[in-house]
Amino acid sequence: MSSRRRSTFILAHDPLTPIIGEPIARAIKTLTREVYGNAKSVPSNRGCGSNGHLAMVMSPEAYTFHSDEPFIVPSIPRELPSYADDATDAEIYYANFAYEDEVTAFQTYNTLQQTLRKQILTAVEPPFYHELEDREFGYMDVTLLQLLNHLTTDYGEITPQDLEENREKLRAPWNPVEDMTTVWNRIHDCIQFAAGNYDPISYDTAMCLTLEAFTNTIHLRMEI
Known part of the structure; x- marks a missing residue:
């Protein structure tokens, strides 16, 4: 029985925008948005089926805002498919397909988690x-959610100064050469x-x- 394991992914953000030096709130928000985009870009029929693996990088509570159905983390099937003695070819085919589908979902989930973890690190x-x-074990047992929560808690707090600087970006002088x-x-x-x-x-x-x-x-420019 062949495995349809996915080991590589076409991600929306690859690589992630690098953060040089100590992270700041804006950089953490960008990183989080890109990780969300990458997780969502890899298809999964779990949850509502349209959010890919977004649940991998969100708390269950946050995920409910994006899906009416919970995302059940795939697990490896413990037993090979079994068939009745009088099973038809179609029944055998669908039993094998269901088994391989579960294996693929498990392998995709874990491989994607390793890929996104490596991206963040x-x-x-x-x-x-x-x-x-x-x-x-290094970081192998650190989940993506733990990584993002750590960075957000320690470095992602948005201060009043950050919000004011954000507004100042809109007031910044315009360069006519700028597209x-x-x-x-x-x-x-x-x-x-x-x-x-x-402060929306x-x-x-x-x-x-x-x-x-x-x-x-x-x-x-007129004064000059």
């Missing part, structure tokens, strides 16, 4: 997660950064701040 410098290392796509992406990133942090930026506010930056830049 590569993107972040070792001193900032070293305390999670086991003397014998407008870059401007729209910056607006989107600033709105996303502020979302859920008790509405689209209208973001546009006003950006237009203010455009106006100030034009006035400055």
